[in-house]
Amino acid sequence: MLTNERHEFILNMLAEKQTIKIQDVVDATAASESTIRRDLTELENQQKLERVFGGAVLPDRNLMEQSVSDKSTQHLQEKIRLAKFAATFVQDGDSVYLDAGTTTFQMIPFLKDKDITVVTNGLTHVDSLNEHGITTYLTGGLMKSRTGALVGAQTVQSLQNYRFDRCFLGVNGIHEEYGYTTPDPEEAAVKRLASSLSRKAYVLADHSKYNKVSFAKIMDLAAAVMVVDRMPDDLLAILEKKTTVKVES
Amino acid sequence: MLTNERHEFILNMLAEKQTIKIQDVVDATAASESTIRRDLTELENQQKLERVFGGAVLPDRNLMEQSVSDKSTQHLQEKIRLAKFAATFVQDGDSVYLDAGTTTFQMIPFLKDKDITVVTNGLTHVDSLNEHGITTYLTGGLMKSRTGALVGAQTVQSLQNYRFDRCFLGVNGIHEEYGYTTPDPEEAAVKRLASSLSRKAYVLADHSKYNKVSFAKIMDLAAAVMVVDRMPDDLLAILEKKTTVKVES
DNA sequence: TTGTTTTTGAATGAATTTAATCGTTTTTGA
DNA sequence: TCAAAAACGATTAAATTCATTCAAAAACAA
Numbered sequence: 001m002l003t004n005e006r007h008e009f010i011l012n013m014l015a016e017k018q019t020i021k022i023q024d025v026v027d028a029t030a031a032s033e034s035t036i037r038r039d040l041t042e043l044e045n046q047q048k049l050e051r052v053f054g055g056a057v058l059p060d061r062n063l064m065e066q067s068v069s070d071k072s073t074q075h076l077q078e079k080i081r082l083a084k085f086a087a088t089f090v091q092d093g094d095s096v097y098l099d100a101g102t103t104t105f106q107m108i109p110f111l112k113d114k115d116i117t118v119v120t121n122g123l124t125h126v127d128s129l130n131e132h133g134i135t136t137y138l139t140g141g142l143m144k145s146r147t148g149a150l151v152g153a154q155t156v157q158s159l160q161n162y163r164f165d166r167c168f169l170g171v172n173g174i175h176e177e178y179g180y181t182t183p184d185p186e187e188a189a190v191k192r193l194a195s196s197l198s199r200k201a202y203v204l205a206d207h208s209k210y211n212k213v214s215f216a217k218i219m220d221l222a223a224a225v226m227v228v229d230r231m232p233d234d235l236l237a238i239l240e241k242k243t244t245v246k247v248e249s
Numbered sequence: 250m251l252t253n254e255r256h257e258f259i260l261n262m263l264a265e266k267q268t269i270k271i272q273d274v275v276d277a278t279a280a281s282e283s284t285i286r287r288d289l290t291e292l293e294n295q296q297k298l299e300r301v302f303g304g305a306v307l308p309d310r311n312l313m314e315q316s317v318s319d320k321s322t323q324h325l326q327e328k329i330r331l332a333k334f335a336a337t338f339v340q341d342g343d344s345v346y347l348d349a350g351t352t353t354f355q356m357i358p359f360l361k362d363k364d365i366t367v368v369t370n371g372l373t374h375v376d377s378l379n380e381h382g383i384t385t386y387l388t389g390g391l392m393k394s395r396t397g398a399l400v401g402a403q404t405v406q407s408l409q410n411y412r413f414d415r416c417f418l419g420v421n422g423i424h425e426e427y428g429y430t431t432p433d434p435e436e437a438a439v440k441r442l443a444s445s446l447s448r449k450a451y452v453l454a455d456h457s458k459y460n461k462v463s464f465a466k467i468m469d470l471a472a473a474v475m476v477v478d479r480m481p482d483d484l485l486a487i488l489e490k491k492t493t494v495k496v497e498s
Numbered sequence: 499t500t501g502t503t504t505t506t507g508a509a510t511g512a513a514t515t516t517a518a519t520c521g522t523t524t525t526t527g528a
Numbered sequence: 529t530c531a532a533a534a535a536c537g538a539t540t541a542a543a544t545t546c547a548t549t550c551a552a553a554a555a556c557a558a
Contacts, residue, residue, distance in 0.1 A: 002268055002270060002301060002302075002303045002304050002306075003301065003302060003303070003515080004268060004301050004306055005268050022535080023535095031516080031517090032516065032517045032518075033517085033518095033535095034516070034517055034518075035515080035516055035517075037535095037536080037537085038515090038516085041537095045325060053524065053525070053534095053535065053536085054525090054534080054535065062376065063376070123372075123375060123387070126372060126392055129392075130392065130394045135391075136391075136392045137389065137390065137391050137392065137401075137403060138372070138387065138389055138390060138392055138399060139389045140386065140387055140388050140389030140390075140403075140407035141386065141387060141389075142384075142385070142386050143375055143378075143379060143385045143386070143387055145379045150387060152386075154386060154389075154407060154410060157407075157410065158389035158403060158406075158407060161403060161406065252505080271545080280506085280507090281506065281507045281508075282507085282508095282545095283506070283507055283508075284505085284506060284507075286545095286546075286547080287505090287506085290547095302514065302515070302544090302545065302546085303515085303544080303545065
């Protein structure tokens with residue numbers, strides 16, 4: 001059995017069973033214990049797994065994967081559907097700003113085959129963007145560990161160097177009077193600037209955001225096209241007086 | 250069996266089994282081992298397959314692999330020792346630039362209890378910095394998927410906003426005459442600028458870098474303090490005429 | 499046929515991977 | 529807490545694979 005095969009085998013075994021014992025791997029591969037040990041240290045160096053006494057476990061997931069599988073991230077399927085819908089607005093040749101956040105994150109797989117350049121302030125986005133072969137620029141700035149977003153004066157300044165065809169933002173609240181809002185004023189500032197640098201701005205919001213108001217105002221409703229999933233007709237009628245609303249489904 | 254036929258045969262076999270062993274091909278074709286080896290070398294040059302020890306695999310499984318391909322634990326341990334040593338130069342209150350790269354990455358755990366602010370262009374660094382509770386700014390810029398570094402004009406501009414007390418750089422070559430060198434000119438430009446913005450610059454290099462010259466020059470030896478592990482006395486004598494050398498051990 | 503070029507196969511020593519050993523560290527369970 | 533058992537890293541020897549070289553065989557051209 002070739003080294004690569006063994007490595008693949010070990011990783012598959014690990015993916016299937018979550019944790020593996022060295023002896024089990026030895027028995028399953030007919031290689032010596034030394035060899036398996038060497039394999040495990042090598043795979044650990046590649047961050048493909050994490051060694052523990054007696055075997056190995058799956059590595060720590062990154063921030064976005066954690067939050068995606070987190071119970072607090074509700075409506076995942078709906079977010080994915082919404083993200084897919086939003087991605088249809090992106091065209092070849094576009095330069096796109098992708099805001100940090102879980103919904104925009106879900107757009108990435110659907111951008112795969114488009115010939116675009118992406119700028120993002122979402123640290124958690126870059127690995128995925130990279131995996132999907134998308135040319136990616138990151139804004140500078142201070143890392144907010146909780147959300148994995150870059151914010152602050154440096155982020156604002158970085159952004160000034162770009163102009164976008166389209167910009168996709170996540171928000172926490174949508175309200176007829178108070179506009180788009182989000183909890184963190186610094187993130188709000190970044191979102192506001194990004195949209196102002198963009199020919200066309202889109203706000204992605206699932207129905208749980210309707211008529212909510214969060215602390216920091218980003219901008220008025222009219223400043224962006226609203227991309228939403230199902231929405232009550234009466235609310236839709238009200239919002240459509242303020243801005244364009246694209247309803248998925 | 251004609252050469253072309255053999256090549257076809259090998260590629261089919263590979264397409265079917267994903268991984269092939271040289272001996273299996275020899276048995277299946279009744280050609281000699283030498284011949285099969287020649288075939289594989291040739292096919293690899295045509296990028297039709299990738300050779301591995303003992304056989305061959307399909308090419309470009311994913312190009313992420315190559316970036317983290319260092320498998321020797323030996324090497325890694327030495328890097329950790331060197332990184333630990335380098336970290337002793339950091340003092341409370343410092344603002345520190347941490348270059349992208351594996352050696353500087355290993356410094357992070359040793360910076361844990363220091364009261365510092367870190368700026369880095371290394372995407373791979375941020376999670377670890379975050380885990381260790383270190384205030385971190387990221388430069389902006391284009392993401393190079395191979396090295397996980399941010400480079401380019403935006404990175405340069407981001408950097409201009411900072412001034413550092415100390416800056417820690419990795420390099421690929423150290424040479425008395427040609428100075429510090431690295432393969433990528435864009436990364437070289439970033440390193441050069443970072444060191445010029447720093448009160449004190451340090452270059453981390455293990456012994457495998459001595460007397461090597463890479464494509465892009467970063468700067469002269471005198472522009473940074475050299476932090477190295479063991480070093481032959483005669484070479485040390487030469488380099489110490491050019492700059493300060495801190496030897497770990 | 500004869501001479502030339504190309505391909506093949508075998509041999510060699512170097513390089514790499516694997517297996518086994520041994521002293522040390524960690525875990526387990528009484 | 530202590531001792532036995534299991535797992536560990538490091539070292540070393542064995543086995544396997546590799547690149548190189550060179551001569552024989554085959555293909556080719558004149």
